[in-house]
Amino acid sequence: MAVPKRKVSPSRRGKRRGGHRLENPSYVENKDSGELHRPHHIDLKTGMYNGRKVIETKESK
Numbered sequence: 001m002a003v004p005k006r007k008v009s010p011s012r013r014g015k016r017r018g019g020h021r022l023e024n025p026s027y028v029e030n031k032d033s034g035e036l037h038r039p040h041h042i043d044l045k046t047g048m049y050n051g052r053k054v055i056e057t058k059e060s061k
Helices: 010-016
Strands: none
Touching: none
């Protein structure tokens, strides 16, 4: 089994993990309502996903 010869320092570990930082989330505009929502997520204002109603919203009750 491979075993490291020396302990990896925090700075070296941090350099390796430099690409793991958070990126700003992207948003898309809903074609029907014009609201912004995350891609591949349900639009919570209308309850629509991929052109169909998937959840009931408070406004529609």
